[in-house]
Amino acid sequence: MQNSPALDAHGLVKTYPGGRGRPPVTALAGLSLTARTGSVLALLGPNGAGKSTTVKILSTLSRADAGTATVAGHDVAHRPDQVRRAIGLVAQRSVVDPMDTGTENLVLAGRLHGLSAGEARTRAAELLDVFGLADAAHRRAGTWSGGMVRKLDVAVGLVHRPQVLFLDEPTTGLDPEARAELWAQIERLVRLEQVTVLLTTHYLDEADRLADQVVIVDHGRVVAEGTPDELKSALAGDGLAVELGLGHDAGRAVDAARRVAGLADVTVDGATLRARAARGAALLPPLIAALEEAGVRVEAASVARPGLDDVYLRHTGRSMAAMAERAA
Amino acid sequence: MSAVVHTAALTARQLRAFLRVPAFFAMNLVQPLIWLLLFGQLFRSVAQIPGFTGGDYLTFLTPGVVMMMAMFGAAWTGAGYIQDMERGVMDRLLTSPTSRTAMIVSTLAYQSVLTVLQTAVLLVVAWTAGVRFDGGAVGVGVLVLAAVLLTVVFGALSDAVALVTRQHNALIGISQLLAFPVMFLSSAIMDVSLAPSWVGAVARLNPFEWAVVAGREAVSASTDWGSVLVHLGLLAAAGALGVVAATAAFRVYRRSA
Numbered sequence: 001m002q003n004s005p006a007l008d009a010h011g012l013v014k015t016y017p018g019g020r021g022r023p024p025v026t027a028l029a030g031l032s033l034t035a036r037t038g039s040v041l042a043l044l045g046p047n048g049a050g051k052s053t054t055v056k057i058l059s060t061l062s063r064a065d066a067g068t069a070t071v072a073g074h075d076v077a078h079r080p081d082q083v084r085r086a087i088g089l090v091a092q093r094s095v096v097d098p099m100d101t102g103t104e105n106l107v108l109a110g111r112l113h114g115l116s117a118g119e120a121r122t123r124a125a126e127l128l129d130v131f132g133l134a135d136a137a138h139r140r141a142g143t144w145s146g147g148m149v150r151k152l153d154v155a156v157g158l159v160h161r162p163q164v165l166f167l168d169e170p171t172t173g174l175d176p177e178a179r180a181e182l183w184a185q186i187e188r189l190v191r192l193e194q195v196t197v198l199l200t201t202h203y204l205d206e207a208d209r210l211a212d213q214v215v216i217v218d219h220g221r222v223v224a225e226g227t228p229d230e231l232k233s234a235l236a237g238d239g240l241a242v243e244l245g246l247g248h249d250a251g252r253a254v255d256a257a258r259r260v261a262g263l264a265d266v267t268v269d270g271a272t273l274r275a276r277a278a279r280g281a282a283l284l285p286p287l288i289a290a291l292e293e294a295g296v297r298v299e300a301a302s303v304a305r306p307g308l309d310d311v312y313l314r315h316t317g318r319s320m321a322a323m324a325e326r327a328a
Numbered sequence: 329m330s331a332v333v334h335t336a337a338l339t340a341r342q343l344r345a346f347l348r349v350p351a352f353f354a355m356n357l358v359q360p361l362i363w364l365l366l367f368g369q370l371f372r373s374v375a376q377i378p379g380f381t382g383g384d385y386l387t388f389l390t391p392g393v394v395m396m397m398a399m400f401g402a403a404w405t406g407a408g409y410i411q412d413m414e415r416g417v418m419d420r421l422l423t424s425p426t427s428r429t430a431m432i433v434s435t436l437a438y439q440s441v442l443t444v445l446q447t448a449v450l451l452v453v454a455w456t457a458g459v460r461f462d463g464g465a466v467g468v469g470v471l472v473l474a475a476v477l478l479t480v481v482f483g484a485l486s487d488a489v490a491l492v493t494r495q496h497n498a499l500i501g502i503s504q505l506l507a508f509p510v511m512f513l514s515s516a517i518m519d520v521s522l523a524p525s526w527v528g529a530v531a532r533l534n535p536f537e538w539a540v541v542a543g544r545e546a547v548s549a550s551t552d553w554g555s556v557l558v559h560l561g562l563l564a565a566a567g568a569l570g571v572v573a574a575t576a577a578f579r580v581y582r583r584s585a
Contacts, residue, residue, distance in 0.1 A: 059419075059423040060422075060423055061419055061422055061423055061582065062582065063582070063583070081425060084423055084424055084425045085425050087423060089416075089419060089420055089423040089424075090416075091416030091419045091420060092416065093414070093415050093416035093419075094415055094416055095415070095416040095417055095419065095420035096415075096417075097341065097345075097415075097417055098415075099344065099345035099348060099349075100341060100344060100345070104341070104344065108337055108338075108341055109420075109424070111333060111334075111337040112334055112337060112338075112421070112424050112425070112426045113424055113425060114330060114425065140348070153416075156420065157420075166423075
């Protein structure tokens with residue numbers, strides 16, 4: 001099993017009944033992915049893209065209608081018991097029992113995974129220490145802050161030293177400070193415990209920071225995959241963004257921009273005109289001049305190295321940052 | 329072996345939560361105490377109806393109220409699952425090697441502990457109100473055993489309903505819908521020989537009635553142990569069937585996940 005990937009899925013299909021005469025909902029339409037042992041794979045995509053369904057199938061909570069998958073070398077459909085021994089799950093909702101203390105939550109999880117009472121207590125103390133929760137160990141988890149509970153969630157998922165850890169939107173709902181802290185903990189633990197992680201997220205910075213490999217999913221399919229750097233450099237050159245003035249004519253702006261030699265992928269999203277260029281800084285002045293000449297007022301302009309949002313925009317036709325803002 | 333460890337660990341988890349909020353225990357006792365003292369007064373003259381074979385009404389009623397308390401308490405067994413589903417706790421348990429049978433049995437074991445404690449309190453109140461059982465300690469022990477078996481039957485049913493419906497409202501609705509007819513189609517508060525004959529016929533098929541008969545017979549002066557054993561056996565069989573059915577309900581839960 002040394003050389004086989006920790007996660008390997010081929011052509012996963014899952015449809016949910018629509019209910020009350022509505023057509024069925026296709027959550028996964030032939031999704032495939034592979035994660036090598038010891039790596040962090042991020043599934044990136046908006047709500048409803050199929051991220052959680054993928055986690056449910058790989059963690060044996062749900063069964064795929066079609067396709068095959070192995071986790072730590074075990075087939076999820078035929079050997080769910082073997083898979084369950086090898087994985088830890090940090091679900092979107094907290095897996096912690098608020099009526100139990102931190103220690104009790106961890107010891108129970110350890111006992112259910114076959115640790116002896118003594119081993120479970122030792123491991124609980126060790127994890128509480130690593131996550132900086134030792135002071136709250138004997139307080140009921142119901143009285144903890146959201147950030148602390150989320151850390152305990154991750155600790156619960158790690159109690160039995162799993163080969164594969166599923167982190168389903170681990171930092172959703174946390175404030176920026178708690179998010180940054182949890183990221184640092186996850187990074188440290190992945191190195192320490194040598195666990196393979198499948199992370200789902202709709203935060204681009206989270207995927208950029210934690211993942212070795214990013215898989216972008218949309219409508220139940222993989223639309224792009226690679227390391228964050230590969231994905232970004234696949235987009236030739238820099239991104240140019242120009243904020244257009246009020247009452248702008250989008251069509252005229254695009255036409256004017258397209259006449260500038262060396263610019264590619266010109267799009268308008270709201271009041272922002274975006275384009276790509278091999279050397280963005282050199283093309284910004286001619287772009288502004290062309291827009292002003294066409295009677296389009298320019299409020300602000302910038303050049304940036306491509307980020308994952310640009311990658312996402314390229315592959316799905318939607319800006320994730322904009323969608324997240326709209327959702328918030 | 330691991331199933332035993334899992335059952336113990338999960339039962340202990342529920343007992344810890346119970347000890348932290350003991351108010352629930354008191355709340356669950358209020359209703360049976362009202363039944364015992366109110367019905368005991370309200371229907372006292374039932375014992376004067378010609379043909380009533382139960383002797384003193386409060387003594388007749390007490391085993392019935394013990395079983396009502398056990399059944400109404402057990403109807404809530406599945407509520408803990410729904411809480412676990414609303415959080416990620418259920419998903420965590422189901423993606424771990426935790427024995428499914430242990431998950432069911434632990435809820436029944438916990439609910440049985442509550443039944444035993446509540447029965448003890450209720451019997452003390454009944455004794456204070458003047459109830460004396462001729463069956464003695466052995467009889468009371470069998471009464472408690474019947475209440476525990478009844479808890480298992482209805483607790484397993486409640487678990488299954490919770491796993492299939494996944495909603496508090498559905499669980500409350502279904503248990504209310506079932507519990508009242510089941511309670512009145514029995515000899516819990518009324519001698520069925522005084523009711524229309526179809527009531528007696530239905531009651532004989534009612535697991536709740538089996539528990540009432542076994543418990544009442546066990547604490548009576550001249551216990552028919554054959555009848556007690558048959559009814560306890562029927563209850564145990566229904567309980568075992570319930571555990572199997574509830575464990576199978578996990579498959580329904582997984583299919584719709």
